[in-house]
Amino acid sequence: MPNLKDKSVIITGAGRGIGATIARALAADGARLTIADRNADDAASVAEAIRAEGGTAIAVTVDVRDRAAVRQMIDDAVAAHGRLDVIFNNAGVAQTKPFLDITEEDWRMVNDVNALGVLIGMQEAIKTFKAQGGGGKIINTASIAGKQGYEPLAHYSASKFAVVALTQAAARGFGKDKITANAICPGVVATEMWKIIDQGFRDTGITKTENEAFDMFAAGAVLGRPSTPEDLVGVARFLASSDSDFMTGQSLLVDGGMVFA
Secondary structure, three states, X not given: OOXXXXXXXXXXXXXXXXXXXXXXXXXXXXXXXXXXXXXXXXXXXXXXXXXXXXXXXXXXXXXXXXXXXXXXXXXXXXXXXXXXXXXXXXOOOOOOOOHHHOOHHHHHHHHHHHHHHHHHHHHHHHHHHHHHOOOEEEXXXXXXXXXXXXXXXXXXXXXXXXXXXXXXXXXXXXHHHOEEEEEEEEOOEOOHHHHHHHHHHXXXXXXXXXXXXXXXXXXXXXXXXXXOHHHHHHHHHHHHOHHHOOOOOOEEEEOOOOOOO
């Protein structure tokens, strides 16, 4: 078992999907969770489920593009759990658009959440870690699209390359403060986000049938199946625990063998 008992952990985008699954797993390990999501009902539902299972969790509503809201999220976590030990900057959005059809509005929508939102979350967490002393852990959700670009997801890929770059920059900048920064790069995961991506492929005429894009991409995994949110739990536990104390600046591919780097 990872040594997560009583660690204060924030996970953004934890109202569903990968974030919710990781939150419930870390809570079962004894961590004290702050479930942050733009959808208040989703956040409350996950926090309530954790408490029903004997864990500790609060729910907060946050738009990761809003610095004041992110600051309040961290302050609420510290007020509830005594300090902040780990932040997962997991919230994200996706959009499928042919390369030549991506507009400035599309670019800002995707990158404001996926890149700017991660930057703000990292900055505000680092301020808290430094004020507390004793270091801290930043874990960002990137993607295989942060390792290679995909034409119908160019602006999404750019946003995830940015997450990898921000992870490396913070690792270099704050290692002296015992603050580590790492990223998880999932592949094709069966979540609501991939339903949106799959629908986008159909809407733009790239594919014709439901799950065609999902199945096409997932077929590239050498382990022979798409990912589930549960596949990300092990690496999340590792990165949140002291087992990863001497690792920083890394972006770990957990994709069933889709991308080799």
